[in-house]
Amino acid sequence: MPLQTFDNLPEDKRQRIIDCAVDEFAQHDYASASISKIVAKAGIAKGSLYQYFNDKTDLYTYLLDLVSQTKAKMMAKAFRQENRMPFFESLLALFSVMASFELQYPKLAKIGYKATSGKSPLPEDLLIKGKQATIQYFVTLINQGKATGEIRPDIDAEIAAFIFVSALSEMGNFVSMKTGIDKNIEDSGKPTPAQLSEIERLYQQVIMILKNGIAN
Amino acid sequence: MPLQTFDNLPEDKRQRIIDCAVDEFAQHDYASASISKIVAKAGIAKGSLYQYFNDKTDLYTYLLDLVSQTKAKMMAKAFRQENRMPFFESLLALFSVMASFELQYPKLAKIGYKATSGKSPLPEDLLIKGKQATIQYFVTLINQGKATGEIRPDIDAEIAAFIFVSALSEMGNFVSMKTGIDKNIEDSGKPTPAQLSEIERLYQQVIMILKNGIAN
DNA sequence: CAGTCACATGACTGATTGGTCATATTATAT
DNA sequence: ATATAATATGACCAATCAGTCATGTGACTG
Numbered sequence: 001m002p003l004q005t006f007d008n009l010p011e012d013k014r015q016r017i018i019d020c021a022v023d024e025f026a027q028h029d030y031a032s033a034s035i036s037k038i039v040a041k042a043g044i045a046k047g048s049l050y051q052y053f054n055d056k057t058d059l060y061t062y063l064l065d066l067v068s069q070t071k072a073k074m075m076a077k078a079f080r081q082e083n084r085m086p087f088f089e090s091l092l093a094l095f096s097v098m099a100s101f102e103l104q105y106p107k108l109a110k111i112g113y114k115a116t117s118g119k120s121p122l123p124e125d126l127l128i129k130g131k132q133a134t135i136q137y138f139v140t141l142i143n144q145g146k147a148t149g150e151i152r153p154d155i156d157a158e159i160a161a162f163i164f165v166s167a168l169s170e171m172g173n174f175v176s177m178k179t180g181i182d183k184n185i186e187d188s189g190k191p192t193p194a195q196l197s198e199i200e201r202l203y204q205q206v207i208m209i210l211k212n213g214i215a216n
Numbered sequence: 217m218p219l220q221t222f223d224n225l226p227e228d229k230r231q232r233i234i235d236c237a238v239d240e241f242a243q244h245d246y247a248s249a250s251i252s253k254i255v256a257k258a259g260i261a262k263g264s265l266y267q268y269f270n271d272k273t274d275l276y277t278y279l280l281d282l283v284s285q286t287k288a289k290m291m292a293k294a295f296r297q298e299n300r301m302p303f304f305e306s307l308l309a310l311f312s313v314m315a316s317f318e319l320q321y322p323k324l325a326k327i328g329y330k331a332t333s334g335k336s337p338l339p340e341d342l343l344i345k346g347k348q349a350t351i352q353y354f355v356t357l358i359n360q361g362k363a364t365g366e367i368r369p370d371i372d373a374e375i376a377a378f379i380f381v382s383a384l385s386e387m388g389n390f391v392s393m394k395t396g397i398d399k400n401i402e403d404s405g406k407p408t409p410a411q412l413s414e415i416e417r418l419y420q421q422v423i424m425i426l427k428n429g430i431a432n
Numbered sequence: 433c434a435g436t437c438a439c440a441t442g443a444c445t446g447a448t449t450g451g452t453c454a455t456a457t458t459a460t461a462t
Numbered sequence: 463a464t465a466t467a468a469t470a471t472g473a474c475c476a477a478t479c480a481g482t483c484a485t486g487t488g489a490c491t492g
Contacts, residue, residue, distance in 0.1 A: 005468080005469070008468090008469090028247065029245050029247075029248065031244065031245075031247070031248035032245065032247035032248055034448080034449070034450090035449080035450060035451085036448075036449070036450080044470080044471090045470060045471040045472055046450090046451080046452095046471085046472075047451090047452080047453080047470070047471055047472070048469080048470055048471070050450090050451065050452080051468095051469065051470075055450075055451075056450065056451090088431075131389075132393070142430070145430075149432055150431065150432060151430050151431065151432055152430060152431070152432045153432075155425065155430045156421045159418060159421045159422060159425065160425055160430055162383075162386070162387075162390045163379075163383050163422060163425060163426075165386075166382045166383050166385075166386035166387075166390075167378075167379050167382050167383070169382075169386070170378070170381075170382035170385070170386070171378075171382075173347075174378045174382075177348070202375060205372050205375045206375060206379060209371065209375065209376055209379060209426070209429070210379075210425070210429060210430060211429045211430065211431045212428075212429040212431055213425070213426060213427045213428040213429035214358070214361075214367050214368060214371045214376055214426060214427065215304075215366065215367065215368070215427045215428055216365055216366060216367055216368045216369075221438080221439070224438085224439085225439095250478080250479070250480090251479080251480060251481085252478075252479070252480080260440080260441090261440060261441040261442055262441085262442075262480090262481080262482095263440070263441055263442070263481090263482080263483080264439080264440055264441070266480090266481065266482080267438090267439065267440080271480075271481075272480065272481090
């Protein structure tokens with residue numbers, strides 16, 4: 001975790017450092033991301049960065065925390081209401097949040113994506129445990145849906161969950177492919193209404209397919 | 217492409233170099249993969265490697281070729297028969313090939329996966345074009361299915377194709393998660409019959425879900 | 433034997449890396 | 463104004479990187 005000195009920093013300077021670090025880790029994986037380039041772009045001395053963070057992994061885990069906390073905030077906002085929704089409404093809300101996150105914070109999304117798919121210094125177990133945790137969340141959701149009769153009882157919950165997670169995690173790529181949103185767009189740059197409706201149509205179609213299948 | 221000298225090499229030496237390079241590029245992305253480590257592990261001088269390949273990207277693209285050619289060979293074997301199968305049989309065959317490839321050549325699969333998801337020195341356009349090409353293949357397959365009445369006409373072919381590709385490309389991870397197959401398993405190590413049947417059940421379930429949906 | 437050619441070698445280069453630390457600057461407190 | 467503590471700095475270090483090249487080796491040819 002960052003040292004106290006990092007919190008004592010003036011807001012704009014701290015934010016600038018974070019921005020530069022996010023830029024770097026969004027474009028390169030952990031091993032290739034360069035501390036030297038981060039401090040150069042942020043306009044601070046390398047020694048300074050090492051007064052804010054213990055080492056490279058410290059900075060990296062700080063960014064991963066930023067990713068999950070930002071996402072968690074959006075989740076909390078979306079699920080503020082009754083937590084017992086019909087299954088497919090829950091699914092819709094989940095997809096909606098993931099898509100919005102991807103649109104609003106494409107760089108943070110990229111960091112998170114790299115962390116789960118590529119290489120990172122964290123114990124590998126910890127990472128796949130994270131992915132398994134996501135799958136497990138869907139498994140319980142699906143089993144609830146089975147209990148309420150919304151989902152066919154012969155569905156293998158784990159495999160269905162795996163499909164959902166795959167579609168979710170890859171949807172970001174598809175979104176940016178379709179909307180042309182890319183790294184040149186700054187984080188927090190509000191997406192246009194046209195993009196939003198396109199995205200909404202996208203994940204509604206996805207859910208429809210997962211719900212009813214494609215067979216005639 | 218590799219120089220002629222590489223082809224002139226004695227078979228075992230050439231294979232040893234390929235194996236070590238595959239090892240390295242399967243574990244690290246392009247930027248992090250180390251030529252020094254490859255030659256050290258292969259027991260050759262660094263200068264020698266540069267008599268076989270022009271530079272790092274030359275070696276890398278050679279490996280990517282190896283990946284796609286290996287996969288293409290398996291595809292050709294599976295689709296030797298009549299090329300106009302019912303849609304869901306084609307889908308089954310596709311999934312089957314992808315799963316077998318993942319099982320038989322986990323390292324090659326990992327290299328290919330990194331190439332599409334992570335960073336590589338190739339023009340980025342070329343890579344996402346590759347992914348889009350895969351999607352396009354599914355799009356035509358789906359449109360054929362629509363024409364024959366196998367698939368509902370209101371399905372958005374592109375979105376459905378995206379879901380298939382996502383499931384396909386992530387299935388490797390799921391397979392290794394379920395079967396415990398990992399980097400410690402050598403390429404070409406034949407998977408056990410138990411693993412094979414487990415895998416078969418997996419992608420049959422996946423196709424069933426994509427075909428009929430999960431709704432009751 | 434001499435000459436030629438293909439390949440093998442590893443010391444070397446210049447660049448870059450994560451990380452350190454003595455020193456300089458600034459802010460706070462007395 | 464002086465002392466003390468907090469922060470800023472960049473030259474520096476050892477390690478590593480991709481890539482080069484003069485030299486060496488061995489096999490084939492005349």
